[in-house]
Amino acid sequence: SVIVIFGPPGAGKGTQAPKITEKLGVPQLATGDMLRAAVAAGTDVGRRAKAAMDSGGLVTDDIVVAIIRDRIAAKDCARGFILDGFPRTIEQAKKLDEMLAKRGEKVDVVVSLEVPDSLLEKRICGRWVHKASGRSYHATFNPPKSLKACPGKQAKPKRMFDDETGEQLEQRSDDTKEALVTRLEAYHSQTKPILEHYSPVVAKIDAAKDMSEVWTAIEAVLPTRE
Ligand code: AP5
Ligand code: ZN
Numbered sequence: 001s002v003i004v005i006f007g008p009p010g011a012g013k014g015t016q017a018p019k020i021t022e023k024l025g026v027p028q029l030a031t032g033d034m035l036r037a038a039v040a041a042g043t044d045v046g047r048r049a050k051a052a053m054d055s056g057g058l059v060t061d062d063i064v065v066a067i068i069r070d071r072i073a074a075k076d077c078a079r080g081f082i083l084d085g086f087p088r089t090i091e092q093a094k095k096l097d098e099m100l101a102k103r104g105e106k107v108d109v110v111v112s113l114e115v116p117d118s119l120l121e122k123r124i125c126g127r128w129v130h131k132a133s134g135r136s137y138h139a140t141f142n143p144p145k146s147l148k149a150c151p152g153k154q155a156k157p158k159r160m161f162d163d164e165t166g167e168q169l170e171q172r173s174d175d176t177k178e179a180l181v182t183r184l185e186a187y188h189s190q191t192k193p194i195l196e197h198y199s200p201v202v203a204k205i206d207a208a209k210d211m212s213e214v215w216t217a218i219e220a221v222l223p224t225r226e
Helices: 013-024 031-039 044-056 061-072 090-102 117-125 177-191 211-219
Strands: 004-006 029-030 081-084 111-116 127-130 135-139 204-206
Touching: 004 013, 004 211, 013 029, 013 081, 013 111, 013 135, 013 211, 029 031, 029 061, 029 127, 031 044, 031 061, 044 061, 044 177, 117 127, 117 177, 204 211
Parallel strands: 004 081, 004 111, 029 081, 111 204
Antiparallel strands: 127 135
């Protein structure tokens, strides 16, 4: 199955997608994670993407479409995949539909995480990520064990550690109030119109609720394991 997990910055795409992977056994393809890895590795794509990402704008369609085209050709995508952060423009959606049609596939469901803009700043500014795995935490809403162990430090934590590896967590360079304004503008003007394009397969989820309630709602709209 081809599942798109959709929503504004901070909606919970990266939080919920790994649970879908666990349930359906299909990989999560997150263009944001792939682009950040390319920036960190200093590749050609990384150099071309960095400025747009830091400011909160979109990377060009050509770059992300090429990344996805290569990635879905891999063996582990044969039974389907979860797209997180892609497509993000109507152009990307059309290219995706073409690529899928060639494989005899289509987007089965767009899981649309709906959260009012007013809640997103708190989610974004409190996020801490484990770069290597893409796992994300939140200082208040989803603290790692290292923080739960010393609740007194919860107010303004300076260092946090990943539950699984013990490695240090970091904050994303685009997780600032300023970049969030630009990211939200890009979302409303360029990305949200995609919902119209996929309207027959869109499943709306109230993602303002807490993480476990959101997951319960997502589970109810997922296809069954192939
Ligand atoms: P990308 O990495 O995709 O960022 P984004 O879309 O802005 O989304 P986020 O990762 O910020 O949010 P999320 O929904 O994953 O939230 P999360 O689960 O972590 O893209 C980054 C950049 O790359 C773009 O700006 C662009 O430049 C470029 N790019 C990527 N793809 C592109 C494309 N296709 N085309 C062009 N450019 C592209 O949750 C956020 C926080 O909230 C966490 O701390 C989490 O713990 C917490 N949280 C999650 N759920 C809840 C809940 N229910 N209640 C309370 N807290 C919660
Ligand atoms: Zn994400």
